[in-house]
Each structure stands twice: as C-alpha cells, then as structure tokens.
Amino acid sequence: MTPTRPRVVALDVNETLLDLAPVRAGLVEHGLAPDLLSTVFARTLLTGFAAATAGTWCRFRDAFDAALAQLTDLSAADRGRLADTFLELGPHPDVEPALRRLREAGVRVVTLSHGSPGVAEAGLERGGISPLVERTLSSEVIRAWKPAREVYLWAAGICDVEPARMALVAAHGWDVHGAIRAGLTGAWFPRAERTYPAVYDPAAIVAEDLGGAVDALLALPAA
Template identity: 70%
Template sequence: MTRTRPRVVAFDVNETLLDLAPVRAALVEHGEPAELLPTVFARTLGTGFAATVAGAWCRFRDAFEASLAQLTGLSAAQRADVADRFLELVPYPDVEPALRRLTEAGVRVVTLTHGSPGVAEAGLTRGGLGALVERTLSTETIRAWKPSREAYLWAAGVCDVPPAQLALVAVHSWDVYGAQQAGLTGGWAARAERVFPPVFGEPHVSGESLPDVVAGLLDLPDA
C-alpha cells in the first residue's frame, strides 16, 4: 500500500518527546545506579504488555513502581518519589523544530502514550510547546497498552481520521511496528535504538532525529 501524507501525527511521549533524565536522577539520589533506568523502564513495559495480552490492565505508574520493587531495595515512599519525577520531564532539543514544522504545514499534532495522564502536558508546558499540540491522549482511557491494535485505532477515532491518515512517530521500533500493523503510517527516529529490527520489516519513514522523520512524512504524496 502506498503511504500518503498524514493529516494527523501522533507522537509517543516517554523517550520520544520527553527525556527521562529527572527519573534517572531520582534513582541516583536514592542510591541506585543511573544505568538501572533502562532495565526498570523495559520491565515496566513488559509488565504492561503482559497485562494487555492476558486480557487485563494495569496503570503505567503501578507497573513502574512494581518494577522498582522487583529490581531495587527502595522503600514504597522512595519508589513513589522516583515515579513522581515523571512530572518533571523536559522535551528533547529536536522536539520543538519537529512539532513546529508540522503545525506550520497544517498537519495536526497529538501525543499518544500509555503513560500516566498529565505527564505529557507537564513536559510540553515546561518546554513551552503546549500550543503546538492539539491534544494529549493516554490509553489509560481505554485500558490497553500500545502496541495493541486497539490503542492505535482508538487514537484514529478520537482524531476523527481513518487509520491511514494518522501517523505514529516514536523512537521505539515496537511502537512503530504496532502502529503499522494497525494501518497507521509509521515514523521511526533512531535516537534510542541502533537499528529497526528486521523481524518487524521496515518503517514507512525513518530518520536520525524527529525533524528528519517529520520531513519524510511531509514528503509523502498527498492522498
């Protein structure tokens, strides 16, 4: 299927738009190594994925704190403090030019996360980017984690566009793959991963940075 220029672009939030540095710093403050964060974050995703596949659901925050309990000796209060730092995230430097180029091109911008409500809003506001985003979407509303098909189709419905006219941009290959399997256009930025796994095929659009991916999406032919 030939991909066309999207009418709406949805961005993943954690690690795509917002830097988890404050969460990493909180781990260090409580005596844990900074290098532990990727493992904790991956365990959090695995917990949420398992719940969704099994037909259940859990909040991102609960999965995150459970992962901290599994991997650290932190107390409940310390785990809560680390989780609270998600409200202190700031955008990566390449976020503003990417969002601005889309809005100047007349393409609507939203966020799509399975993270806790309020995290995207807080980070975008802190970075002065709130006006560039039409709305923030958390799949907590439908109790399903990405990359479930339901999550992407729900986002398309909320944005009132067919799946083919919604693009999902993320630095996580599994997220882009899930979006493409649901009929969305996928855009992968190679900030967090060295390669897009061959088992997932190829992303529809890819680039080294978010502005590179946005440029590729805007270069797609009009429907």
C-alpha cells in the same frame, strides 16, 4: 499500499518526546546507578505488556512501581517519589522545531502514550510547546497498552481521521510496528534504540532523527 502525507501526526511521549533524565537523577539520589534506568523502563514495559497479553490491565505507574520493587530495595514511599519524577520531564531539544514544522505545514499534532495522564501535558508545558499540540491522548482511558491495535484505532477515532491518514512517530520499534498493524503510517528514528528491528513490519519511514522523520512525512505524496 503507498503511504500518503498524514493529516494527523501522533507522537509517542516517553523517550520519543520527553527526556527521562529526571527519573535517572532520582535513581542516583537514592543511591542507585544511573544506567539502571534503561532496565527499570524496560521492566516497566514488560510488566504492562505481559498484563495486557494475559487479558488483564495495570496503570503505567503501577507497572513502574512493580519494576522498581523487583529490581531495587526501595521502600514504597521512595518508589512513589520516583514515579512522581515523570511529572518533571521536559522535551528533548529537537522536539520544538519538529512540532513547529508540522504545524506550519498544516498538519495536526497529538501525543499518544500509555503513560500516566498528566505526564505529557506537564512536559509540554515545561518546554513551552503546549500550543503546538492539539491534544494529549493516554490509552489509560481505554485500559490498554500500546502496541495493541485498539489503541491506535482509538486515537484515530478520537481525531476523526482514517487510520491511513494518521502517522505515528516513535523512537521505539515496537510502537511503530503496532501502529503499522493498525493501518497507520509508521515513522521510526533512533533515540534509545540503534536500529529498527528487522522482525517487525517495515516502517514507512526510518530516519536519522526526529526532524528527519517529520521532513519525510511531509514529503509524502498527498492523497
């Protein structure tokens, strides 16, 4: 089916919108290598995905704590302080103009994360762009992790829009793949990943950056 211009655009939060630099700085403050962040973040996702696949569930914060416990010798208190740094995240420089472009075009904007509630709100507020976002959604509400199909369908239901008229923009191929499988329009751009994985369903849009993804969505034909 040919994708059409979305009425609602949902954006992933961690890495896609918000810069994880404060978490990296926290690792350094505890004497750890800055490049450990990518491994810790990947292990956090692995922990959450594995729990969900096995039929159980855990919070993002708990998965992050488990990843740190597996990869470092940090105390529980220090791991907790590192988890708190997610509330210090701020948006990447390209986020504000991209969100403003969507809003000026009459497209509703939401965030969709399986991260801890409050993280998206704090980051958007820090960047002064909260007014550009209609609502922030965390799948902790339904005890699920992306890329489970139910998360995207839940988000579409909350926004009162058909899945086909909702798009998901993310810098993670697995997230875009999940959205596509749920009937949303998927748009991917590189942030931490170099290419969109060929093993996934093709994304409707593969752009060079966030601005390009937004422009491509707005250029889709109206239904």
